[in-house]
Amino acid sequence: MKQQLTLPHRFFFIGLGLLVPFAILGFMNLYNDFEFGWLSYKGTERNLFTGNQNFTDEIALSGTILALLFMSFARTKKEDEFIQQLRLRSWHWAILANFVFTIIGIWAVYGSDFLSFMIHNMLTILIFFLLRFLYLLYSNRFAKD
Numbered sequence: 001m002k003q004q005l006t007l008p009h010r011f012f013f014i015g016l017g018l019l020v021p022f023a024i025l026g027f028m029n030l031y032n033d034f035e036f037g038w039l040s041y042k043g044t045e046r047n048l049f050t051g052n053q054n055f056t057d058e059i060a061l062s063g064t065i066l067a068l069l070f071m072s073f074a075r076t077k078k079e080d081e082f083i084q085q086l087r088l089r090s091w092h093w094a095i096l097a098n099f100v101f102t103i104i105g106i107w108a109v110y111g112s113d114f115l116s117f118m119i120h121n122m123l124t125i126l127i128f129f130l131l132r133f134l135y136l137l138y139s140n141r142f143a144k145d
Contacts (some may be wrong), residue, residue, distance in 0.1 A: 015070030
């Protein structure tokens with residue numbers, strides 16, 4: 001079996017542990033304007049960041065993406081050709097579903113809501129993959145019994 005670029009199995013649980021606090025932080029920042037004061041930065045005109053900046057949303061989104069990547073690329077306990085085929089089919093399905101979702105959003109969302117839609121859309125390909133892959137693993141586990 002050809003070795004794939006995957007992480008050890010424990011990274012799934014590390015990603016799950018990271019996903020919960022970073023996703024909660026992201027939702028709190030997005031919908032309740034929650035910000036950590038110690039992540040504030042007062043820039044000057046000569047710096048890269050001008051004006052008052054708070055990096056809570058950047059931390060939340062980066063942590064969420066990292067957590068989803070850990071979960072997506074973590075090996076299963078028993079990684080064989082069948083699991084690799086399920087993984088490949090799940091990536092295929094996730095890419096197609098993501099672009100259908102994007103096209104619908106392009107035509108249905110306007111104004112400043114479009115920026116929010118596109119921010120969420122960065123995460124959908126990983127979420128679609130995880131949902132599809134875990135569903136296929138779950139359904140094939142019971143099909144073998």
